[in-house]
Amino acid sequence: xxxxxxxxxxxxxxxxxxxxxxxxxxxxxxxxxxxxxxxxxxxxxxxxxxxxxxxxxxxxxxxxxx
Numbered sequence: 001x002x003x004x005x006x007x008x009x010x011x012x013x014x015x016x017x018x019x020x021x022x023x024x025x026x027x028x029x030x031x032x033x034x035x036x037x038x039x040x041x042x043x044x045x046x047x048x049x050x051x052x053x054x055x056x057x058x059x060x061x062x063x064x065x066x
Contacts, residue, residue, distance in 0.1 A: 004059060011055035019047045 023043050027034050 007062075008055050008059050011058050012051050015054050016047055016051040019050060020044070023047075 020040065020043060024036060024039065027036075027039055
């Protein structure tokens with residue numbers, strides 16, 4: 001059980017950082033004078049839900065070790 005929680009949290013953080021990093025880079029490319037803090041405030045709730053969903057799906061679909 002402890003290993004599943006650890007795996008979920010690692011996947012959650014990876015997906016969250018990847019999503020937010022991509023959004024920041026894309027926003028910077030389109031508008032170099034943007035405010036990154038306001039973008040994070042807007043994108044964080046969506047990113048957390050998305051990361052939680054994908055980490056949960058990955059946790060369920062991972063093949064079991066033999």
